[in-house]
Amino acid sequence: MSGSDKNKATEPKDTGSLPRIRTQSESSFTSDDGANGFAGKIQRTNSAQFVVASGFPSASPPKFVSLEEIMQAANSMRDMALVHQIVVDDDFRLQKPDPAPNTVQKVIKDTMQKAFWDVLREELAEDPPNYMQALVLLEDVKQGLYSLLLPQHTKTRQQITEVLDSELIKQQAEKEVIDFRMYAQFVIGIMSKLCAPVRDDKIKELTEMTDVVDTFRGILETLDLMILDMANFTIQVAKPDIIACSVDWERKKFADFLAIQTDGLEQTRKWLLKYVDLNQEVPKDPEYENFIKHAYKNAFWKACTDLIDWDESMPFPETFMLDQERLKDLQTKTERLVIIATVLLVTLSNTGSDLHTIAKFKNSLKEHISILLQAYQNKNDLNELLKNVAEQVVNEVKKAIVVYKLPEMGAATESLLKQQIQDVESSENKVKAIVKQRVKEFYLDIMESSTANPQKVPAGLTALQKPLVGVAGQLLRIVSHNETVFCIYYHKIVSEALPKPV
Secondary structure, eight states, rough: OOOOOOOOOOOOOSSSSSOOOOOOOOOOOOOOOOOOOOOEEEOOOOOSSSEESSSTOOOOHHHHHHHHHHHHHHHHEEEEEHHHHHOOTTOOOOOOOOOTTTHHHHHHHHHHHHHHHHHHHHHSSSOOOOOHHHHHHHHHHHHHHHHHOOOOOHHHHHHHHHHHHHHHHHHHHHHOOHHHHHHHHHHHHHHHHHHHHHHHHHHHHHHHHHOOOHHHHHHHHHHHHHHHHHHHHHHHHHHHHHHHHHHHHHHHHHHHTTOOOOOOTTTHHHHHHSSSSSTSOOTTTHHHOOOOOHHHHHHHHHGGOOOOOOOOSSSSOGGGGGGGGHHHHHHHHHHHHHHHHHHHHHHHHSSEEEEEEHHHHHHHHHHHHHHHHHGGSSSGGGGHHHHHHHHHHHHHHHHOOOOOHHOOOOOHHHHHHHHHHHHSSSOOOHHHHHHHHHHHHHOOOOOOHOOOOOOOOTOOOOOOOOHHHHHHHHHHHHHHHHHHHHHHHHHHHHHSSSSHHH
């Protein structure tokens, strides 16, 4: 956009420290409707209804839930998922929905688009020219320009309406005096005023095109990108308001979800109570509420470290279902960092103190190991990857020994180093277990911290500080927002499990 209308996406800055994220009333425990989530079992009936029978003796009569209500709850969860993604993902951007390369969908799309432009070219080449496709194209371009306008763009809107007047263009076509080159230049001029700076090169490319069909094809493709830019800009502008409303929104939608579940917090309860001492003494009123709040928070942060070391065979906590894929991704990244750190420690412990003190060698080794482990997705990949890593590490060590004129590495040491690197695959590997524990403790320290002070990176992990801090920051953002939204449920779970004050 021109002047203040132009906007440019900015890259997130890595500050090296992790501020404490808090949103809205973190300590509010007022229950919403449906917060208990104890509806009954769903049974099939002959009608388009489902009976939700209570799972407890002496319960109230069965509750009837229509199929429409169930579908509305499902749709609400999808809406909540989108809002949630905008809130927890600082880099959230809408992407152009292109089919994957070498797929049937991609072939069909490319074929249909090529056919459209081929037909347009053939129609314009007829004598007299056939403007049927061209008129549709100009109308699409006009609507695309309209979609980019903000309310203050009144003069630009009026200009577009006057120049791209459908009736006038139709009359010109009938008289065979239509000037597509003039319309193309007008459209490109408007686009140059409305586009983000990132599209300036594309606009310049359009102005230099001579073929009118190729020009309009480029115009439509660029308009699609500009509309996407505008949508992302709108989301960024509205994001503070979305965040401000998201807590109440997510609570309400989750309550709707719980209303049709037998026990929608079963897995959450099991997950959270693992870290609550159910036999501890509880204080009397008025200290009881603060005690429960402290107990659930303490349990919650510890339980969150399980989320980046999760057993895939176990059901995920219901309150984290929207973040399950994000947390799996963080788990993979964490495991990759643990493996890299373990290999570095094993290598340096087998090559003597001389190489251990050379920062350039350690950084180079870390980078090459990281590249080889980028393909790591799960434990099934590890055996083959570690064979390649072992070969690479030995080669790097041998080169460094020559460069820095150090004592040669014997065959026995080389064989031992390779074996120890391949042993990193084992779940019983003690070095890896220590590294993983340090990483989890680092995450826990960050989550429990109530200040913005930088946290000390554990010993043996300083070479991986930047990626480690990046993962910790993403985890902190997810769990902090989750605790704000679902604190009423966590408080209820812990208060019901612990003894009541006497």
